[in-house]
Amino acid sequence: MTCLPNNNRCKLLVLDIDINQLNSDDLRRFFIPYGPIESVEIFPRCSAAIIYFVSYLIVDRLVSYRTYLIHQNYVRLRRFRLDQTNWSIDCRTLRVKFNTTTNNKLTELSLSHCFKEYQSYIEKITVFPNNHGLILFSDYDYVDQLLLLPSNVYQINNKTLTLERMIQKKRxxxxxxxxxxxxxxxxxxxxxxxxxxxxxxxxxxxxxxxxxxxxxxxxxxxxxxxxxxxxxxxxxNEQYHRKRSRSNSSEKQIKRR
Incomplete structure (x- = not known):
């Protein structure tokens, strides 16, 4: 099952790389046992790398490990993310809205039905008056999966939805x-x-x-x-038992005298 050119589902995002310890050859040698690799690219400013495999099934397997130890360097394994400035942030919240102006209204029911195959992983759906919604998933990987699907996959009343990660700010x-x-x-x-x-x-x-x-x-x-x-x-309980033990010991000594 070979990936088409530029298929982001075939890209593994490797985070928290120590570029002084690991290079592209190291990464290629380590990950080649999991399957054929098309290319490896390191991004020093992000302390990250992208490994392009021939099949997205290899990526599916690797991201399930979450972290890996390579030459004393713990790295995080994630699906490819488009927003490079926020590569390192794991996000469980998906923002949903129509990609064009429409009279259709988002509701919790319509969103729940639209994402029914992920229903067991959804913790909360909130819809706002200005026709956009936020979906909180139990794990960041479901958000990453959804954003790698074709842009027209999710529709309500034949109107395409726009999906994006809702990045959580540090506080x-x-x-x-x-x-x-x-x-x-x-x-x-x-x-x-x-x-x-x-x-x-x-x-x-x-x-x-x-x-x-x-x-x-x-x-x-x-x-x-x-x-x-x-x-x-x-x-x-430990103090009580120690006191009781000392008391019993003292009583025994007195009786012996």
Whole structure:
């Protein structure tokens, strides 16, 4: 199953390369056992490389490993991504909208039906009034897969959808700050009706991501609390048993006297 020229599905993106330790020949020698390689290209500024295989099935297998150790260098294996400036960012959120002006309206139901083959991997669908939606997947690889399909694959009422990664910006992971920012952005949407369409989309997307961050933080906090409680209980039990052991030992010594 040979790839056609410039088929991005046949390209493996290798991230976090130490260019002082690895070169294109090293990568070719390491990955050639997985299948025939058309070409290897290194991008020093991105600390990345693209390996072009003869079949996308080879890439499917390799990306399932996620990370690999090559000459003491841990690298990440990903599907090819078009936006080079954000190659290194794993994104679980897909932005969806019609590629032309239309009277059709996006709904959670229509998007759910449109992406029904990915239904078991979708965690959340949010649709906004200005006719675009955000789909949160359980893993970044589903977003990468979808963006490598032909541009006209997904349609609603014969209208083609445009898909793009919704990159998550780095922020301080402080629950209070996130909640305040969500409230602030929500108020901006309500008070400033003259925002341009792009500005509104960006604000809504920020809110969507912030809420998901907050939910994840709350889950992490609950997990840490359970761990701390378990540790505290174990320590208390150990102290109790040590005291009891010392007490029994003292009683035995007294009886012997």
């Amino acid at each position: 301080d992971l402080i629950v209070g700050r996130l909640l305040n920012q969500v409230e602030y952005l929500s108020k901006q949407l309500q008070d400033k009706s003259n925002h341009s369409r792009d500005d509104i989309e960006q604000l809504e997307a920020e809110i969507f991501i912030l809420k998901n961050e907050n939910a994840q933080l709350n889950r992490n906090i609950k997990t840490r609390r359970r761990v701390l409680v378990d540790i505290s209980n174990r320590c208390s």
